[in-house]
Amino acid sequence: MSFLPYAVAAWLLLVGLYGVVTSRHLVHLIVCVTVVQASTYVLLLAIGYRSGAAAPIFADIPRSTPVVDPIVATMTLTDVVVEATVAALLLALAVQAHRRFGTLDPDELGAMRG
Amino acid sequence: MSRRTRGIVFGAGALGLAALLLWGFGGLPSFGDFQGRYGELLAKSAVPERHATETVAVTTFDYRGFDTLGEEFILFAAAVGVLVLLRIQRGADEIPAEAGKRRPTAHSPALRSVAIAFAGPALVLGLYVVAHGHLTPGGGFQGGVILMTAFLLVYLAGAHLREGGIRPIVAMEVAEATGAAGFTLIGVGGMLLAGAFLENFIGLGTVGSLLSGGDIPLLNVTVGVEVMGALLVVLGELLDQRMLTRGGDS
Numbered sequence: 001m002s003f004l005p006y007a008v009a010a011w012l013l014l015v016g017l018y019g020v021v022t023s024r025h026l027v028h029l030i031v032c033v034t035v036v037q038a039s040t041y042v043l044l045l046a047i048g049y050r051s052g053a054a055a056p057i058f059a060d061i062p063r064s065t066p067v068v069d070p071i072v073a074t075m076t077l078t079d080v081v082v083e084a085t086v087a088a089l090l091l092a093l094a095v096q097a098h099r100r101f102g103t104l105d106p107d108e109l110g111a112m113r114g
Numbered sequence: 115m116s117r118r119t120r121g122i123v124f125g126a127g128a129l130g131l132a133a134l135l136l137w138g139f140g141g142l143p144s145f146g147d148f149q150g151r152y153g154e155l156l157a158k159s160a161v162p163e164r165h166a167t168e169t170v171a172v173t174t175f176d177y178r179g180f181d182t183l184g185e186e187f188i189l190f191a192a193a194v195g196v197l198v199l200l201r202i203q204r205g206a207d208e209i210p211a212e213a214g215k216r217r218p219t220a221h222s223p224a225l226r227s228v229a230i231a232f233a234g235p236a237l238v239l240g241l242y243v244v245a246h247g248h249l250t251p252g253g254g255f256q257g258g259v260i261l262m263t264a265f266l267l268v269y270l271a272g273a274h275l276r277e278g279g280i281r282p283i284v285a286m287e288v289a290e291a292t293g294a295a296g297f298t299l300i301g302v303g304g305m306l307l308a309g310a311f312l313e314n315f316i317g318l319g320t321v322g323s324l325l326s327g328g329d330i331p332l333l334n335v336t337v338g339v340e341v342m343g344a345l346l347v348v349l350g351e352l353l354d355q356r357m358l359t360r361g362g363d364s
Contacts, residue, residue: 002144002145002146003139003140004145010132010139018124021120022117022124047143047148048150048153048304049145050146050147050148050150052285053323056153056157056168056169056170057167057168057169057250058167059167059168059322067157067169068148069154070157070172070173071150071156071173073170075169075180077255078181080255081185081363082185084189084345085193088193089195091352092200092351093197093199095200095352095355096199
């Protein structure tokens, strides 16, 4: 059981990549990229977890309580922001691709370039 | 490359990657047994040093505040990137629908009334989450997203984003820039008044009160304004595209 969260992270990464490779629509592909990125949140938070520890917020718990690692939580926050920006830029590019080529199928877009 | 070959190539690569991941994860400490000392040190020193109870916020805005500044500018740059990408196109073949012809976004009275009913509470919740970021879970990033939702609900209720004298999207660009500039100015204030960039220069206050934690609540507010502005700019531009395309198609 103790490696299950890591397995979840690996699964999200692989299943997201599978989606990217087999995608037939750019918006679907962008959603798959966000799934790949979600695996990093699971991995980061899983690494910093301590069994039986509280959240690192001392609003209503004694200061000596063992807490989970706050650094990975901060990293995850950065990660989420980066994911949002990447998704926004990719969506804007997809809008452009649709206006220029009239299709959102990655295969057809590739055919037009060649 | 045919879809079949691509599938085979991907399958081989994915198997290799899965094996590498399993190998690597096998070397990690087992789940729940993390031994890193830095996080523990930060958790111990956050409350005495900053009088703020949210260790994650203290880490984000103090111990790695400079990184957060970079993170804010990533968001800023991405919003500007979306603007540039979508506006160049608009200049090329602008086909905005006539103001009078624009249909309200929502035709369903149910959607309109629910969206209007939730807009106010969403706004209050967003402000609450931003204001209490140094005490309880939340902060500028999370609260900014909720604030954006409040405005998005108004849009859903049928008020067009570009109607009226002031174009809200311009106001949102200003909000985004103000947020980014505010964070930087607070950092410069620390440099002038306390000797180092982003060093705290405001009284720390009582642990647990709303006005505590020095400059962390202020930084939360600037980040909240910036996140809200950036996301609204991006959403506004993407929704405008829909309007333009519709105007062109019909």
